[in-house]
Amino acid sequence: MSLQTSAAIDRDNLVELYGPEHRLCTTPSTQLNLVLSPDREIDLYELEQLCDAVGWSRRPVRRVRKALQHSLLVVGLWRHDPRLPRLVGFARCTGDGVIEATVWDVAVHPLYQGAGLGRQLMAFVLDQLRAMQVERVSLFADPDVVRFYADQGWELEPQNRRCAFWYSP
Numbered sequence: 099m100s101l102q103t104s105a106a107i108d109r110d111n112l113v114e115l116y117g118p119e120h121r122l123c124t125t126p127s128t129q130l131n132l133v134l135s136p137d138r139e140i141d142l143y144e145l146e147q148l149c150d151a152v153g154w155s156r157r158p159v160r161r162v163r164k165a166l167q168h169s170l171l172v173v174g175l176w177r178h179d180p181r182l183p184r185l186v187g188f189a190r191c192t193g194d195g196v197i198e199a200t201v202w203d204v205a206v207h208p209l210y211q212g213a214g215l216g217r218q219l220m221a222f223v224l225d226q227l228r229a230m231q232v233e234r235v236s237l238f239a240d241p242d243v244v245r246f247y248a249d250q251g252w253e254l255e256p257q258n259r260r261c262a263f264w265y266s267p
């Protein structure tokens with residue numbers, strides 16, 4: 099199946115809904131328009147539903163709101179609907195915006211997985227960080243998702259150079 103973007107879509111409306119930096123994804127169907135945006139506000143309850151759908155444990159909405167406010171970058175993947183876009187993917191980054199950034203909470207709704215959207219989401223995140231001229235990007239992956247990142251050029255650690263440490267204060 100070839101990937102394509104739909105021609106039958108009002109581009110002005112996209113800017114209005116998703117902001118000037120939005121990107122239309124390639125999808126297996128011209129009926130399906132999916133849009134990446136760093137600008138469209140995330141509905142926290144919709145985000146909670148997405149996290150539920152991928153099996154993540156719940157976090158208090160109040161704390162998630164604060165985490166998003168303090169994030170360097172928040173990206174939503176939206177199933178386009180001129181009246182009510184639906185959040186079907188998400189990623190965010192923390193960091194200083196200059197030297198270091200860390201990617202967190204990468205998710206694509208199970209109904210939309212396996213269509214190249216996770217890859218496009220990550221490429222978009224990295225393009226946004228590149229535009230900020232961030233020097234280095236890190237992330238922490240579950241063992242069963244390592245290949246997803248490794249196939250996109252992420253370097254797996256530790257390789258006798260660095261290790262991840264966790265501490266819960």
Ligand SMILES: CC(C)(COP(=O)(O)OP(=O)(O)OC[C@H]1O[C@@H](n2cnc3c(N)ncnc32)[C@H](O)[C@@H]1OP(=O)(O)O)[C@@H](O)C(=O)NCCC(=O)NCCS
Nearest residue numbers: 152204205206211212213214215216217239240243245246
């Ligand atoms: C991981 C995730 C974001 C991938 O999204 P996706 O839209 O299905 O990914 P894509 O379709 O772009 O897949 C790109 C490639 O990665 C592979 N891939 C996808 N998910 C993978 C996984 N969990 N493990 C290993 N490889 C994976 C695909 O097979 C595809 O390979 P191909 O290019 O050889 O065909 C999605 O499965 C997800 O949200 N999972 C649950 C949440 C999660 O685990 N997030 C990561 C936290 S570290």
